[in-house]
Amino acid sequence: MIAELGHAALIIALCLAAIQTVAPMLGSFMGxxxxxxxxxxxxxxxxxxxxVSFVCLAAAFLSDDFTLKYVAQNSNxxxxxxxxxxxxxxxxxxxxxxxxxxxxxxxxxxxLFSRTLPLLLGARVLSILGAISVGFGLFLLxxxxxxxxxxxxxxxxxxxxxxxxxxxxxxxxxxxxxxxxVGFAVPFAFAIAALIGGQFDSAWARWCRPWINxxxxxxxxxxxxxxWWAYYELGWGGWWFWDPVENASLMPWLVGTALMHSVSATxxxxxxxxxxLLLAIFTFSLSLLGTFLVRxxxxxxxxxxxxxxxxxxxxxAFLALVIGGSLMxxxxxxxxxxxxxxxxxxxRELMLLINNLLLVSAMTMxxxxxxxxLIADVLELGKISVGPPYFNFFFVPLIVGLVVAVGIAVFTKxxxxxxxxxxxxxxxxxxxxxxxxxxxxxxxxxxxxxxxYSLSAALTLFLAVWLIATIASDLREKxxxxxxxxxxxxxxxxxxxxxxxxxxxxxxxxGLSTAYDDSRELRMHPGQTAQVANYQFQFVGTDKIAGxxxxxxxGHIRVLQQDQLVTNLYPEKRDYNSGGQVMTEAAIDPSLTxxxxxxxxxxxxxxxxxISLQVKPFVRCIWLGGLMIALGGLLAAIDRRYRRRSxxxxxxxxxx
Amino acid sequence: MHxxxxxxxxxxxxxxVAASIAAGLxxxxxxxxxxxxxxPSQVVRGDAPMGISLRAGGMVVENSVVRSADSLxxxxxxxxxxxxxxxxxSGILPDLFAEGEAAIATGKxxxxxxxxxxxxxxxxxxxxxxxxxxxxxxxxxxxxxQNQSPxxxxxx
Numbered sequence: 001m002i003a004e005l006g007h008a009a010l011i012i013a014l015c016l017a018a019i020q021t022v023a024p025m026l027g028s029f030m031g032x033x034x035x036x037x038x039x040x041x042x043x044x045x046x047x048x049x050x051x052v053s054f055v056c057l058a059a060a061f062l063s064d065d066f067t068l069k070y071v072a073q074n075s076n077x078x079x080x081x082x083x084x085x086x087x088x089x090x091x092x093x094x095x096x097x098x099x100x101x102x103x104x105x106x107x108x109x110x111x112l113f114s115r116t117l118p119l120l121l122g123a124r125v126l127s128i129l130g131a132i133s134v135g136f137g138l139f140l141l142x143x144x145x146x147x148x149x150x151x152x153x154x155x156x157x158x159x160x161x162x163x164x165x166x167x168x169x170x171x172x173x174x175x176x177x178x179x180x181x182v183g184f185a186v187p188f189a190f191a192i193a194a195l196i197g198g199q200f201d202s203a204w205a206r207w208c209r210p211w212i213n214x215x216x217x218x219x220x221x222x223x224x225x226x227x228w229w230a231y232y233e234l235g236w237g238g239w240w241f242w243d244p245v246e247n248a249s250l251m252p253w254l255v256g257t258a259l260m261h262s263v264s265a266t267x268x269x270x271x272x273x274x275x276x277l278l279l280a281i282f283t284f285s286l287s288l289l290g291t292f293l294v295r296x297x298x299x300x301x302x303x304x305x306x307x308x309x310x311x312x313x314x315x316x317a318f319l320a321l322v323i324g325g326s327l328m329x330x331x332x333x334x335x336x337x338x339x340x341x342x343x344x345x346x347x348r349e350l351m352l353l354i355n356n357l358l359l360v361s362a363m364t365m366x367x368x369x370x371x372x373x374l375i376a377d378v379l380e381l382g383k384i385s386v387g388p389p390y391f392n393f394f395f396v397p398l399i400v401g402l403v404v405a406v407g408i409a410v411f412t413k414x415x416x417x418x419x420x421x422x423x424x425x426x427x428x429x430x431x432x433x434x435x436x437x438x439x440x441x442x443x444x445x446x447x448x449x450x451x452x453y454s455l456s457a458a459l460t461l462f463l464a465v466w467l468i469a470t471i472a473s474d475l476r477e478k479x480x481x482x483x484x485x486x487x488x489x490x491x492x493x494x495x496x497x498x499x500x501x502x503x504x505x506x507x508x509x510x511g512l513s514t515a516y517d518d519s520r521e522l523r524m525h526p527g528q529t530a531q532v533a534n535y536q537f538q539f540v541g542t543d544k545i546a547g548x549x550x551x552x553x554x555g556h557i558r559v560l561q562q563d564q565l566v567t568n569l570y571p572e573k574r575d576y577n578s579g580g581q582v583m584t585e586a587a588i589d590p591s592l593t594x595x596x597x598x599x600x601x602x603x604x605x606x607x608x609x610x611i612s613l614q615v616k617p618f619v620r621c622i623w624l625g626g627l628m629i630a631l632g633g634l635l636a637a638i639d640r641r642y643r644r645r646s647x648x649x650x651x652x653x654x655x656x
Numbered sequence: 657m658h659x660x661x662x663x664x665x666x667x668x669x670x671x672x673v674a675a676s677i678a679a680g681l682x683x684x685x686x687x688x689x690x691x692x693x694x695x696p697s698q699v700v701r702g703d704a705p706m707g708i709s710l711r712a713g714g715m716v717v718e719n720s721v722v723r724s725a726d727s728l729x730x731x732x733x734x735x736x737x738x739x740x741x742x743x744x745x746s747g748i749l750p751d752l753f754a755e756g757e758a759a760i761a762t763g764k765x766x767x768x769x770x771x772x773x774x775x776x777x778x779x780x781x782x783x784x785x786x787x788x789x790x791x792x793x794x795x796x797x798x799x800x801x802q803n804q805s806p807x808x809x810x811x812x
Contacts, residue, residue: 235751361678368682372690383693383788385711390689394682521747523728582751601728601748610728610748 003068006056007147010097013049013104014137016042020107020130024123036123040115043107043126046133050104054097057146058088067154070094070146076160076578078549086171087161092295092311093146095174099291100136102175102182107133110186110211117207124193125186132185135318143311160578163550169229177222177249181287183215184256187263188284191277192326195333200277205267206642208280212263213637216256217630223249224626235584235599237519237614239622242391244299247370248290251363255283258359260633265352269414271343274334275356281330285323286363292319298374346417351409358402365394403463403507406500407470429469437462444516444617460511467504471497492639499632506625512618519597519614526607533615535596536560542600542609550574552585555600555609559589566596573600595619691762695792696734696741697799699765706765709774712741713760713789721755734759736789736796745773752778758789 020042027035057070061084066072074087074094089098107129114122140146164170190208194200226249231239240246259279266276292315293299343349369391373384411417411425437458445452475497479485518533526541540556552572559566569587576583586599594617601610693711694704704710714734721732728747732755733740743761753759753776763773777786 236748365678365682369686372686376690383711383791384690385693386686387689387691387709390685393685393689521728523726584751604723612748 002056002059002063003065003147003149006053006060007145009049009053009056010100010137010141010147013046013053013100014134014141016046016049017130017133017137020046021127021134023127024130025127028120028123028127033119036119039123039126039130040111042130043104043111046130047101047104047108050097050101054088054101057094057097058085060147061085061088064158066156066158067149067151068146069148069150072150072155072158074158074161076158076549078577079158079161079166080548082171083161083166086165089174090161090165090170093140093144095178096136096140096144096295097146098175099178099182100133100140102178103129103133103136103185106182106186110189114207121190121193121197121199121204124196125189128189128192129185132189132322135322139311139314139318143314157578160549160576163574163576163581163583164233167229167233169225169233173222173225173229176218176225180215180217180219180222180256181249181252181290183211183218184252184280184284184287186211186215187259187280188326191280192329194337195277195326195329198333198336200273200337202267202270205263205276209260209263209267210637210642212256212260212280213633216253216260217633217637219249219253219256220626220630220633223253224623224630227626228623231619232586232588235586236612237586237597237599237616239513239619242369242386242388244370245294247366247391248293251366251370252283252286252290254359254363254366255279255286258356258363259283261352261355265349269343269349271349272352272356273337274330277334277337278330279356281323281326285319285326286367288319288322292316293370343414344416346408346412346419346422348409348412348414348417351405351412354405355402355409358398358405362395362398365398366391399507400459400463403467403503406503407466410470410474410500425473429466429473432469433462433466436465444512454515457512457515460508460515463511464504464508467500467507471501471504490639490641492636492641495632495634495636495639497632498635499629502625502628502630502632504625505621505628509618509621509623509625513616513622516617517614519612521601521610521612523604523608524611530613532613533594534561535566535615537598537611537613539609539611541607545572547574549578550576550583553600553603555587555598555611557587557598557611557613559596559598569596569598571598571600573602590620592620592624593618693760693788693792695795696736697739697792697796699741699771700739700769702769704765706767709762709764711760711762711788712743712765712771713758713777713786714741714792715789716753716755716757716759718755732759734761736792738796738799741769741771743771743773743776745776749776750778754778758786760786760788 020039023035023042024039027033027038060068060071061075062081064071064075064077066075070091070093074091075084079087087094089095107126110122110129111126114125117125187208190204190211194204223246226246227239230241231237259276259282262272262276262279265272295311295315298312369386372386376382376384407429408422408426411422440461441453441457444457445454478489478493516533520530520532522530524530524539526539529536529538531537536559538558538560540558542553542555545552545554552574554570554572557569557571559569567589569589571587572585574583574585575581584599584601586597588598589596594615597612597614597616599612601612603609691709691711693713696712696714698704699712704712712734714736717733717735717740720740721730723730729744730746730749731742731744733742735741743763745761745763757778760777761771761773762775762777763771765771
C-alpha cells in the first residue's frame with residue numbers, strides 16, 4: 001500500500017512539473033503575470049510530493065517489503081537500519097529518485113529565495129527547471145520505477161546491499177555529489193532564460209553567482225568524500241583511480257570551477273558574457289553526461305546497453321535534447337550577448353582567461369580518455385581501457401600551470417596591471433618557493449639522505465609554497481599593521497584565499513604522498529616483524545569476530561618506531577552472511593603528516609597471512625585541502641553583497 | 657590587410673596550431689596507454705603482441721591457483737573454454753578472486769606465452785561477469801560449435 005502511495009505521489013509530482021514547465025513560460029510570452037507567478041508556487045508542491053514518494057520508498061526499506069523488486073535487490077533483514085536508509089540510493093532507481101528529490105529541492109529554493117528577481121526572468125528560470133524535472137520524472141516512471149512489485153512470488157529474504165556500500169562514506173557521498181550535479185541545473189536554467197530573453201548583464205551574473213558557488217561547494221565535498229571513501233574502504237590505499245565513474249564527477253567540477261571564475265569577470269567587468277553562458281550550459285551537460293555514464297550501464301558494457309536499450313536510449317535522447325537544444329539556442333542568441341570591454345596586459349581578466357583555458361583543456365582530455373574506450377567498442381576497434389599514465393601526462397602539467405597562474409593572479413588588477421607592479425611583488429614569494437623546493441625535500445626523504453632527494457617532492461613544495469606565499473603577501477599588503485582593515489575585507493575575498501590555500505594543501509598532499517609513499521606486500525607469520533619507512537610492523541596474529549551481518553578474521557599488528565609502540569592496528573577480512581562476499585577492511589592510524597595503512601590479504605595456511613603495509617606521508621592533506629576549497633566556496637557564496645543587493649532591489653519592487 | 661584582421665588571423669592561426677598539437681598529443685598518448693583485451697585463446701595461439709602491456713582474462717580454472725611457499729608469488733590459469741592461459745602475479749589478490757570465477761589481468765606476455773601480471777581484477781559482485789570475459793567465452797563457444805566439438809558441458 002505504501003509503495004502505491006509513493007508511486008502515486010511521483011505521478012502527481014510529474015504532473016505539477018509539467019504545469020510548472022508550460023504555464024510560467026507561456027505566461028512570460030503572453031504577459032500573464034498570474035501564470036508567471038504560478039511558477040513560484042508549483043515547485044513547493046512538487047517538492048512535497050517527491051518527498052512523500054521518497055519517504056514511502058525509505059519506509060518500504062525499513063519494513064523489509066521484499067515484494068518491491070528494488071528493495072529485494074538491495075536490502076536484507078539483517079542490514080542495520082541506517083544502512084537500510086542509505087540503501088534507498090544505493091542503486092539505479094533509488095538514486096534517480098534522490099536526483100528528482102534534490103532537483104525539486106533546488107527548484108523550491110530558487111522559488112523561495114529569488115523573489116527579488118524580475119518576474120519575467122524568475123518565471124522562465126523556474127519553467128526550465130520544471131522541464132528538467134519532467135525529463136527525470138518520465139525517466140523514473142517509464143524506465144526505472146523503484147516501486148515495481150515482485151508479484152505474485154516475493155522472496156522471503158533480500159539479496160543484501162553490496163558490502164562495499166555499507167559504510168558511512170556511502171551514506172553521505174551520493175547525496176552530496178547529486179546536490180552538486182543537480183545544483184548546476186540552476187545556472188543552466190538562468191543561462192537558458194537569459195538566452196530566451198536576450199538579456200544578460202552584470203545583474204544576471206550577480207543573481208547567479210551564489211547558486212553556482214553553492215552547487216560547486218556540494219560537488220567539491222562529494223568528490224572529496226568519494227576519494228576518502230575509496231581510500232579507506234577499497235582496502236588498498238589508493239585515493240584516485242581515473243576510473244570513468246570518478247572522471248564523470250571531475251569533469252563537471254573542472255568546468256564548474258571555470259564557470260565560477262568566468263562569471264566573476266562577467267559580474268565585475270561585463271566581459272566573457274557568451275563564454276560564461278556557454279560554460280553554464282557545459283557544466284550542467286557534463287553533470288547529465290556523468291549521470292548517464294554511471295547510470296545507463298554503458299560503462300559496464302556497451303552490449304548491456306544495446307540489449308537493454310530502454311534506459312540508455314531515453315537518457316541519450318534526453319542528453320541530446322538538452323545539449324543540442326541549448327547549444328542551438330546559444331548559437332542563435334549567444335554572440336549577440338558579447339560586449340566588447342577593453343582589457344590588456346597582465347590584467348585579472350587575462351589571468352581568468354588562462355584559468356578557464358587550463359581547466360577546460362583538462363576537462364577535454366579527461367572526456368576524450370573516458371569516452372574513447374566506449375567509442376572504440378561501438379566501432380569494433382577492440383576492447384580498450386585507458387590507463388592512468390594517459391591522464392597523469394596531461395593533468396599534471398595543466399595543474400602545475402594553473403597553480404603558477406593562481407599565484408600571479410592574486411596580484412593582478414582588473415582592466416590592466418602595470419608590469420612594474422608585478423615585478424615588485426613576484427620575487428619575494430618566488431624566492432621562498434624556490435628555497436623550500438630546494439631544501440625541504442632534504443629533510444623529508446628516508447633518513448635524510450641526499451640520494452632520497454625527490455624531484456617530484458621539490459616541484460610539489462615549490463607549487464604549494466608559492467601559492468601560500470603569494471596569498472600571504474597579498475594579505476599582508478591588504479591588512480598591513482592595521483588589524484581593523486581585516487574586518488573590511490569581504491567574505492568573498494576570504495573565501496577566495498581560503499579556497500586557493502586549500503588548493504595548495506591539496507597539491508601538497510597529492511605530491512608528497514605520491515613521492516614518499518612506502519608500501520610492502522608480504523607473507524607474515526605470527527610474531528614476524530617487517531620494516532616499512534621508519535616503522536616496524538609486528539604481526540601478532542588473528543582471531544575471529546562477529547559483526548551484525550558478517551563474521552571476520554581480525555588481524556592484530558603492533559606498529560613500533562625505535563622500539564616505542566606507536567599504535568595497535570586491527571585490520572579485518574569480513575565474510576558477509578548473505579551472498580558470501582568477502583571484503584577487506586583496512587586499519588588506519590591517521591595523522592596530518594602521515595597515515596599508517598594496514599590491510600589483510602588472504603590466509604596462506606599455517607596461520608600465515610598476506611599482509612599489505614603502507615606508510616603514506618601527508619595523504620590526509622588531500623582531503624583537508626578539499627574541505628578548505630569547499631569552505632572557501634561557501635564563504636564566497638554568503639558574501640554580504642549578494643544580500644544587500646537583494647534588499648535594495650526588493651525595495652524597488654515593493655515601491656513599484 | 658587591415659591590422660585588426662591581421663591580428664585576428666594570427667589569433668586563429670595560433671588556436672589552430674595549438675589545437676592540432678593538442679589533438680596529436682592526445683591521440684599519441686591514447687595509443688601509448690590503451691590496454692587492449694585479448695582472450696586466452698588469442699594469447700595462447702600467439703595472436704597477442706609480446707612485451708606490450710595488455711589485458712587478458714577468463715574464468716579461473718579449478719585447482720590451478722598455486723601459491724609459492726615463502727613469498728606472495730602466485731600463478732593460476734584462466735580459460736575461455738578453449739585454451740588455458742597461464743598467469744603469474746606477485747602480491748595480494750583481490751577479495752573477489754576465486755577459482756571458477758572471472759578474473760582479468762593486466763600485464764605483459766613473455767616468450768613462453770605466460771602473462772606476467774602487474775594487476776589482477778576480479779568481478780565486482782556475485783551476479784556480474786566482466787563483459788570482456790563473457791564475450792571471450794561466447795566467442796570461444798561459437799568457435800567450438802563450428803568445429804563441432806561435442807564437449808559443451810564444461811562451459812559455464
